[in-house]
Amino acid sequence: MLADMLLRFRRDSSGTIAVMFGLIALIVVSIGGLAIDYSRATSLQSRLQAALDAAVIAGAKANPSDRNTIAESVFEENMRAVDMKGLTSKFHSQNATVFLGSAEAYVDAPFLGILGVSKLTVNKTATAVLSTGGKVCILVLDASAAQAFLVNSGANVESPDCEVHVRSTASPAAIFNASSDIETQRLCIAGTSIIDNGGYHPNLALGCTTIGDPYAGQFPEPSTSSCDYSNLNINGGAVNLKPGVYCGWTNFNAAPDVTFDQGVYIIKDGGWNVNGGNWSGSGVTFYYADQSKIQFNSAVAATLTAPTSGSYANVIMFEKAGLARSPFVVDDSRGFNLTGLIYLPSRDTIFNSASNMEVKNFALVVNTLILDDTNWKLDPGDLAMPASSGGKVVRLIQ
Secondary structure, eight states: OOOHHHHHHTTTTTHHHHHHHHHHHHHHHHHHHHHHHHHHHHHHHHHHHHHHHHHHHHHHHHHHHHHHHHHHHHHHHOOOOOOOEEEEEEEESSSSSSEEEEEEEEETTTTTTTTTTEEEEEEEEEEEEEEEEEEEEEEESSOOOOOSEEEOOEEEEEEEEEEEEEEEOSSSSEOSSOOOEEEEEEESSSSSSSOOOOOOOEEEEESSSOOOOOOTTOOOOOOOOOOOSSSSSEESSEEHHHHHEEEEEEEESSEEEEEEOOOEEEEEEEEEEEEEEEEEEEEEEEEEESSEEEEEEEEEEEEEEOSSTTTTEEEEEEHHHHHHOOOEEEOOOOEEEEEHHHHHHHEEEEOSSEEEEEEHHHHHEEEEEEEOEEEEEEEETTTTSSSSSSSEEEOOOO
């Protein structure tokens, strides 16, 4: 009898295989169908977020009485051709500067129906913050330099009330590497090509309209015809320096404590080589008469403030106009508390190895900029450059 059963199963095996194949085909088709359902929901999610973002930005810029109407109009226009059902949206002002929106819609899910799910619902929110006339704390001028703004691992800039503007349109205009954190009100890059290897840089805007150089030709050049000091060597201890023309190389060795009297310090035909120590001075300005520079090395701590009046009011450091490109490097600082404008339009500027700076009234203008292991906290104060001619600046925060 067992033999007869086996014989019958053998004779019917073709039908069994057909049934098995049919079941497998049904599973494959079902999986493909589920993927289609979820793909439609994912597409709706992206379109919903983009439409909400555009709507809250438009609403935040509008007059308070028109915000909701304008936001709804922009939202509906962006969602007009989207395949979805049950679309609802809400917009409201939290206060004069914060505008919020939320939306919900769903897509039918015919394939998920086999699991008892007839539709997939998507909910999104967006928040825009309005400010009038942003402030630029950092301006990178070179419009043609590749990687004009390079942010390496360990770079940390905390400046929520400042904008950073990069004028380069090269490919890439900027590079952001992993384990970096650039928190600004807006990071405006004129070019559209960057390399993004990670890190955190919210409020990034590509193809953005950057400001020009507001300080070109603004500062009179001091007289540099004669040398007051030449090729000094300062070795430790307490030192008091006076304004004047410093020619050749001045070496600061063995970590001296340097106090600067008020006035203009002119550096030409060489530079200052600084190996450690502490610097302090109020009402001081440093001027580079040529490609001379201050080379900060070996854990320098500096607390320096610019003059509050006169030809160089609010200027802590500037250079002769029309200089060729040259490097300017800050290495291993224990703290740079510099109040004033650093205006070095020809310098390819690098802040290296534990460069720390906490400043409440600061602006930086350079040719190109590299940030390595930096830890900065910046506040624009009165010195930062207007980001626009009093226009309204809106940023997304959610």
